[in-house]
Amino acid sequence: MKIERLVPVLCSLLTAALVSMGAAGSAPAVDKAGDVVSVRGKAVIEGQSGRKDARVATALLESDSIVTRDKSRVKMLFRDDSILTLGANSRLVIKKYLYSPESKRAESIYELADGRLRSVVGSSGFKVTTPTAFAAARGTIFTIAYNGETGATEITVIEGSVEVRNINAEIAGMQVVAAGQSTMVSGDRPPTPPAPVDTRGGEKGPDDRGGLPSPGGPGGPERHIINDLSDQVDRGLTLTPPIEQEPGTTTKVLINVQFPQ
Amino acid sequence: MLTYVCRKVMKLSREASQACRMSCKYAGRFILLYTYYMKIASGILKGMIAALLAVMPALAADANSERDYEIALTKGQYAIELQDFATAISHLTKALEIKPGDQPARVSLGIAYSRSGDYGRAREVLQQAVKDDPADSRAQYELALVLGKLGQTEESKRMMEAVAKSNDPELSAAAKGYLEGAAPGEKKRLNVKLSGGIQYDSNVILEPDAPTTPGVKNADWRAVLMLKGDYAFLQTGRADAEAGYAFYQSLHNDLSDYNVQQHTGKMAGRYALTQTVSAELEYDFHYTFVGGDHYSTAHWFGLRVPAKLMAESLTELHASYEAKRFFDTPVFTGLTGKNGSNTSAGLSHTIMLGKKSGISIDYTYDADAADADYWSYAGNKGTVNALADWKAYKFFGMLSYYDRKYDALAPGAPEKRHDGVQEYLIGISRNAGKRATVTLSDQYTINDSNLAVYQYTRNVISLMVEIRL
Numbered sequence: 001m002k003i004e005r006l007v008p009v010l011c012s013l014l015t016a017a018l019v020s021m022g023a024a025g026s027a028p029a030v031d032k033a034g035d036v037v038s039v040r041g042k043a044v045i046e047g048q049s050g051r052k053d054a055r056v057a058t059a060l061l062e063s064d065s066i067v068t069r070d071k072s073r074v075k076m077l078f079r080d081d082s083i084l085t086l087g088a089n090s091r092l093v094i095k096k097y098l099y100s101p102e103s104k105r106a107e108s109i110y111e112l113a114d115g116r117l118r119s120v121v122g123s124s125g126f127k128v129t130t131p132t133a134f135a136a137a138r139g140t141i142f143t144i145a146y147n148g149e150t151g152a153t154e155i156t157v158i159e160g161s162v163e164v165r166n167i168n169a170e171i172a173g174m175q176v177v178a179a180g181q182s183t184m185v186s187g188d189r190p191p192t193p194p195a196p197v198d199t200r201g202g203e204k205g206p207d208d209r210g211g212l213p214s215p216g217g218p219g220g221p222e223r224h225i226i227n228d229l230s231d232q233v234d235r236g237l238t239l240t241p242p243i244e245q246e247p248g249t250t251t252k253v254l255i256n257v258q259f260p261q
Numbered sequence: 262m263l264t265y266v267c268r269k270v271m272k273l274s275r276e277a278s279q280a281c282r283m284s285c286k287y288a289g290r291f292i293l294l295y296t297y298y299m300k301i302a303s304g305i306l307k308g309m310i311a312a313l314l315a316v317m318p319a320l321a322a323d324a325n326s327e328r329d330y331e332i333a334l335t336k337g338q339y340a341i342e343l344q345d346f347a348t349a350i351s352h353l354t355k356a357l358e359i360k361p362g363d364q365p366a367r368v369s370l371g372i373a374y375s376r377s378g379d380y381g382r383a384r385e386v387l388q389q390a391v392k393d394d395p396a397d398s399r400a401q402y403e404l405a406l407v408l409g410k411l412g413q414t415e416e417s418k419r420m421m422e423a424v425a426k427s428n429d430p431e432l433s434a435a436a437k438g439y440l441e442g443a444a445p446g447e448k449k450r451l452n453v454k455l456s457g458g459i460q461y462d463s464n465v466i467l468e469p470d471a472p473t474t475p476g477v478k479n480a481d482w483r484a485v486l487m488l489k490g491d492y493a494f495l496q497t498g499r500a501d502a503e504a505g506y507a508f509y510q511s512l513h514n515d516l517s518d519y520n521v522q523q524h525t526g527k528m529a530g531r532y533a534l535t536q537t538v539s540a541e542l543e544y545d546f547h548y549t550f551v552g553g554d555h556y557s558t559a560h561w562f563g564l565r566v567p568a569k570l571m572a573e574s575l576t577e578l579h580a581s582y583e584a585k586r587f588f589d590t591p592v593f594t595g596l597t598g599k600n601g602s603n604t605s606a607g608l609s610h611t612i613m614l615g616k617k618s619g620i621s622i623d624y625t626y627d628a629d630a631a632d633a634d635y636w637s638y639a640g641n642k643g644t645v646n647a648l649a650d651w652k653a654y655k656f657f658g659m660l661s662y663y664d665r666k667y668d669a670l671a672p673g674a675p676e677k678r679h680d681g682v683q684e685y686l687i688g689i690s691r692n693a694g695k696r697a698t699v700t701l702s703d704q705y706t707i708n709d710s711n712l713a714v715y716q717y718t719r720n721v722i723s724l725m726v727e728i729r730l
Contacts, residue, residue, distance in 0.1 A: 035339070037335060037338070037339040037342065038338070038339075038342070056339075056342045057342065057343060075335070077335055077336065077339055081332050081336075083331060083332060083335050120328055120331045120332065120335075121328075122328075122332070139328065140328075141327060141328055141331070158327070159327050159328060160328075228619075228648055228655070229611050229619050229620075229621045229646050229648050230575070230577075230611065230621075239460075239686070239702060239704055239721060239723050239725075240704060240721055241509075241511055241519075241521045242509055242521070242523055242547075242549075243521055243523070243549055243551060243556065243557070244557070244585075244599070245467055246467065246715075247466075247467040247468065247469055247708075247714060247715055247717055
């Protein structure tokens, strides 16, 4: 085999390695709404570029749908500092996300098609819809859960206040739900009057690691890959004889050869 | 009449004057009272404003405290995932300021310090976290890792054993992995490895692609045995030193003149210059036999300066000097012209790609100075190594290109020799129990040269077993 044939292969492999390294370190900056900051279990993101597994640092774009499976959870950090945590068996669609880097505020609309969502809302305009309810919030912490079987939406406010009405704007009746209160919206009915609810400690969702990185995460025990790569040279010693050897035609040798019979 | 008028005028003026005095007196009293009133009102107002100003931020802070805490905590934990530890420390410190003593924020801050290499602060923060919540297994796990890094191996081991018994399966598995020696930082004093296996070598004698004597046997099977032992006679938090010995023996099925036996003595030391940069010095003495005859002796000195500039990468400067002496044997003659030295310098960078794979890129320049100048050369070598873990398997690969330009014209050669050596290696390893690893690999070498007699290809297939004693 001649070098002319192998050099392009070598260059291609090197280029592919470098490109993949570059791709691994970069993320689409244009129109990015936020990032996935932690994933537990299995979750996927369905967007214009197709369907992909949700992983830490995956970029979220307007019109993306985030879908979680059983015993799963996804935590997302948006550019306006809003934090959304999607519970198990849920689907969330980023319907609209307009962010102004100058004011660091966003106008956002999310659709919770199914499941449970916990929202920590920055000072931006923040709206969530479900098939039965519409909620508008600013500077609050609240949870919203939609039960597809009963068609009911339950909204519980932990901090601040949330304006809630039926998704059908023609149905009169809006409720302002304050911290420590809960309301229910179902069918063609307006929201129920806010009722006190105990929100102490029970509204953080299934975050059993407290958001801490995995024990095997960055800098954890799996860092041994780097040490193993350093040791790879040592392992190579057993693969070929550890001597400087030249082709026999220049270093004259006598070989005890046993030819095949 | 005039007198009457004058009296009236005087009386009126006295009355006016009196009225004026009274007016002034009352006006003065009014002004005085008004001033007092204004002072009091102003004081009250000022007090109210001051009180309001004092209360408002507290009210505002209280109103947003939970939200601001969650934002700071989430950003800090995300920055750890992104390995941006300075940002992580900033956010997590803010989270702790909002919620002093908060356990998730404190443990996260400890992890950020630990993974940034600031083990002193990490220990301080994590010890407080363990003290505040002795049942927090994650805090114990992270503290055990930090203590291991700081050389407090017994305390680290004791704590990790407790974590291994925790109910959290992920944490328990990580702790067990650490105790089995998967984690860095805990080194045994004596390390002995025994490797053995079989190889098929397609070109033992490095026969050229266009052989001058066709039909010569150049492929053979061989058995390989290697024993390697290192003893660390110095282990402190900052400096290590070790002595070692390695033995290599190959036994060919037919080409026994190419059996290699090598003895290597080693002395090595490492000194941590900073938390992230260290210097490593090594001296090796090689004594080699080929075909049962003394073939070469070499003294090798190496310097490595590894630097962990980022958490998941290692950048390393390396340089070496080797003094070599060859001896003619009944089989190999004309070797003494190769006596001389080799000097090299290079830079390598190793990074993690995800959690279970990595890639390293190396560039090395070397210059060989031999007694016979046609053996002297200048070389440039680029190497890419890759490694990936998958369950119990480890996949590895290497490719390199080594360009060597020789300094002078060899006797009888039409031009100066110029070689380009390509090497490709792929392999898979599997752990067989805690102490053994089985490796299957294939290494392909193409030596392309402007002189046909130096052009050859070689393929070595290996099946090796490594046992860690």
